[in-house]
Amino acid sequence: MDNLNSALGTWNDKLAEIWALLTQDPATFKGGGIWGVMLNINGALKAIGLGLLVLFFAVGVVKTCSSLADVKRPEHALKLFIRFALAKGAVTYGLDLMLAVFKIVQGMVSTIITTSGLSGSSGTALPQEIIDKINQVNFWDSIPLWAVTLLGGLFITVLSFVMILTVYSRLFKLYMFTAISPIPLSSFAGEPTSNIGKNFMRSYAGVCLEGAIIALACIIFSAMASSPPAVDPNVSAVTAVWSYVGELIFNLLVLVGAVRMSDRIVKELLGL
Incomplete structure (x- = not known):
């Protein structure tokens, strides 16, 4: 039971951290040092x-x-002048434009979380039926049960770190886009090279939108976790725990897969 509680505690901590990161302003993350x-x-x-x-x-x-x-x-010269002026403005004030896009998407994420009525505060916990069965196990039956809970707990812990790494990678991509933005935005000055700047802005909007897709995935999982897997009272403790852990890992795999697919979903939406 300690193995499962430890693994579920790690999972709930990482899930709560994801909810915090989805609404995190990069300018205040880790005290704002990275942003500076x-x-x-x-x-x-x-x-x-x-x-x-x-x-x-x-x-x-x-x-x-x-x-x-x-x-x-005159008409061609005016067109060239306007393009140069707009490109100059994009390089000079591109950061303000990117922050405006980010705030719009963050507003979407906050709206999704608020409308769902889920704040991520409810975590996954062992059902009372599983706890009762584990407490009734004798010494010899506890050996295979310990192996099952150890493997299940290890798998849950690995999944939690895979998921949180995906969310952190989105935040790091936001920092990288912010740092290098003047280079691709300068391509707007020439018509043949303007596609570089367009693709850059679309990719940046896609990274921002990944937060909305991740939020939707977490909301779906929270709704699934609100009804824990059913436990058959007529089977042994090892079978009941194995069945519970297997169904729980399947649900966690669905969430991790949805979180990791967020970039692919956004690329399909934006045609990237």
Whole structure:
């Protein structure tokens, strides 16, 4: 029973940490130290982004203009000027744009959690029937029961760390997108290279939307966990515990799989 309670305690702790991370502002995570470093890198890369801005603009002029006469045409020159100005604004104020997208998606996540009525506070616990059967086991029957609970507890612990690593990877991707954003955003200056910036923004929006998919997966699991697996009172303790652990691991596998598939689901939604 200690093996199962320890594994379920680890799982509930990681699940509660996921609920906290889904609504976590990267600027306040770990005291804001990581965010400060990313902002410094973003500021340093702006200078490189502005240099690339001129390069991409020149490439765009060469690719879209067949001769110097095309550049002298007022409508074409105005189009090039507007594109350059917008690209300059994207590099300079791109971080503000990305934060606005992030706040919109975070509002969606908060709405999903609030509407579901689940806050992640309810954890998975051993049913009383399982506890009673374990307490009635004699010494010899406790040996295979100990092996079953040890393997089940180890599997549950591994699944909990796999799931939390996936959620942490989303947060780290947000930091990486923030730090390197001036480089791909500078590609908006040239029409032939503008797809780089478009794909970057779509990928960033996809990383933000992963939070909503993960929240939905956790809500579905919480609804499933509210009705624990049925325990047959007529079977032995080892069989009852094995049946309970097997069904519980299956439910946890479904949740871990849904969390890990969140990036694939978002890519299908956005056509990435």
